[in-house]
Amino acid sequence: MAALLDLAPTPFEADAAYTAFAGWAEGRGLPLYPAQDEALIEIVSGGNVILSTPTGTGKSLVAIAAHFTALSQGKRTFYTAPIKALVSEKFFALVDIFGAANVGMVTGDSSVNPDAPIICCTAEILANIALRRGADAEVDQVVMDEFHFYADPDRGWAWQVPLLTLPRVQFILMSATLGDMKPIADDLTQRTGRETALITGVDRPVPLHYSYVMTPVHETVEELLGTGQSPIYIVHFSQAAALERAQAMTSIKVISREQRDEIAEAIGGFRFTTRFGQTLSRLIRSGIGVHHAGMLPKYRRLVEQLAQRGLLRVICGTDTLGVGINVPIRTVLLTALTKYDGTRMRQLSAREFHQIAGRAGRAGYDTAGTVVAEAPDHEAENARLVAKAGDDPKKVRKIVRKRAPEGFVSWGQPSFERLIAAEPELLTSHMQVSHSMILNVIARGGDAFANIRDLIFESHETWLGKLALARQALAIYRTLRAAGVVEQVTVPVMALYDGELVETFEERVEIRLTVDLQPNFALN
Incomplete structure (x- = not known):
């Protein structure tokens, strides 16, 4: 099959670019969904696009279409993401499509081919370029992934600055959880002089099934494994908790002897050089992965590669799962519906919940995804005591119910149902100066x-x-x-x-x- 750039029309013509990309995608077994088709039409026509569609609806393909359109016109295009792991993942993916000479990567730690026509970088890198160069920056198009980070209290400025300082740029803003974007769309049209298309309201290709359980995590995992609901991603809100849970999971049988042999063969001569690496080696040989932003890139990439091959049935990680990392998951298991946000412990916002839950269900593999929320320990223990008492009213009356720890921010099934039904909150500006x-x-x-x-x-x-x-x-x-x-x-x-x-x-x-x-x- 022809390389994508070989199909670029010369001279550039919007209809020809549309036909070339749509044909290339179909040739790869990826015929465009209606939302992708609409986005492609707007992009080749030179408009801004705000794409707010569920996980699994092909936003990555829209980003590729944008880069193709820019390169077809001899322009320079930037892809931004909130974390270095996602920047690195996209860099390698785009190298496969556009060739190493056309793709560069710039993060705070390293720089690869920084003069390339496609640059993958963190949002802060682009924001600093925009501040330094203003309207004269060598940037013609920007694809901002995970744009809901605009509302992040600490980092949101980096998603806003390019919108304010790059008036000649074509913007493609993408996320599964944006909420009402009309104010930002109107502002973007006024600043850039380009029409801004809002593409929303798309159904998930893989529906989600939700359940709230009172069983301990290891029992829940055993039940999910027994009913064919793996791979399972167990969500924690600290890196230490994720590793601790992974080690605890070794007490249950996750994989067979044959699967252990397959994992050993896949690992081959990979070197686990640190103490954490040696722990990870033991875990993945048991079919259990660990995944969070604090891992060395080589370990994180190994876990992702093994997961993509279907060799890890359980992955214990943090809520970085909600930031577009390419780990195929059938079931998301939330160990809590609360998190510490750096200031206080609070319940998850609707946006945070849907970012995480939306990763369940693999398009092309699963007919449905599963999202399971664990009850708090004290609630689960009380339910166990009630079940043990059975129908005997005397035993039920004698139950000494366990209370939540002092200061504990609790949640329950009503919290879970509220989050399922809730729409993502309106994005709030968090501009800063430093x-x-x-x-x-x-x-x-x-x-x-x-x-x-x-x-x-x-x-x-x-x-x-x-x-x-x-x-x-x-x-x-x-x-x-x-x-x-x-x-x-x-x-x-x-x-x-x-x-x-x-x-x-x-x-x-x-x-x-x-x-x-x-x-x-x-x-x-």
Whole structure:
């Protein structure tokens, strides 16, 4: 079959690009769903696209279509994701399709082929480029995956900055859980001059079945394994809890002797060089994987490869599952419906729940996915005691019910049902200013005061929020000036006279850096 780029129309023509990509996808056994077809039409026509469709509806194929469209026109396209693991995964996938010469990767840790026409990077990398270069950035198209991170209190600024500072770019914003995006769509159309298509309301190709259980996790897993509901991803909200659970799972029989041999053959000569690696080796030889963002990339990639081959029946991980990692899962088992968000313990939001639950069910493999939520330990224990008492009212009355620990944020079946029915919350702006952001804007040159003012007052914050950011930016500037990192100089105003720039008698204040910043400078 012809390589995708060999099908690029020369010169570029929208209908020809549409036909070429749709034919290529169908030739790979991936005929376009209606939502994908609509997105492709908008992309080749030059419009922005906001794609909010469930997991398993082919958003990755839409991203490939966008990159193909950009490269067909000799343009430069960026793919952004929230975590390095997903950036790396997409990098390798795009190399397979477009060739190593056409794809690069830039993260805070490393840089591979950074001048390539397709760049895979974290959202912060693109945001810092946008701050540093503004409208002059060598960026023609941006595909922002997992765009619901726009609402993240700590990192959301990085998803917003490119929207504010790259007015000539074509944007493709994607997530399974965006909620009402009309305000952002309208703002994007106004800034870029491109129509913005909202593509939503698509049914899942693999429906989900939900259940709430009172059994301990190991019993639940045994039941799911016995009824053919694997692979099972057991969700935890800390890396330590995920590893602890994986080690506890070795007490049950997960795989057969033949499957152990198959795993050993698949591992081959892979070197487990750390203490964690040796623990992981024992676990995966028992058919149990561990997956979280804190693992070395080589271990995480091994788990993903074994999972993709169907060799791991149980994977214990964190809620990074909800960030688009390509681990095929039939059943998602939630050990809790609460998490610590860095400030307090709270119940999951509707968006967080649907991001995780939506990973259940493998398109093309499963007719349905399963989402199971565990009851809190005290609730499960009380249910066990009631069941043990049977129909004897005297025994039921004598039961000493276990209480939740003091300060415990609980949940129950009503919480689970509420989350299932709830729509994702409206995305809320969390714009920030920081020393790194201010320095990058100053490094752009030109009128730094005006550029910082525009960044703040054209953001999606409320008016009071904008005023607070302006005060914060001024305080940061004063700190930088006092430290001698920036200086304020008076320069003549330039004007065009007879086709040449000449100095006038007027003067203006210009802010300059007194130090050189590295190309990908960031403190965040």
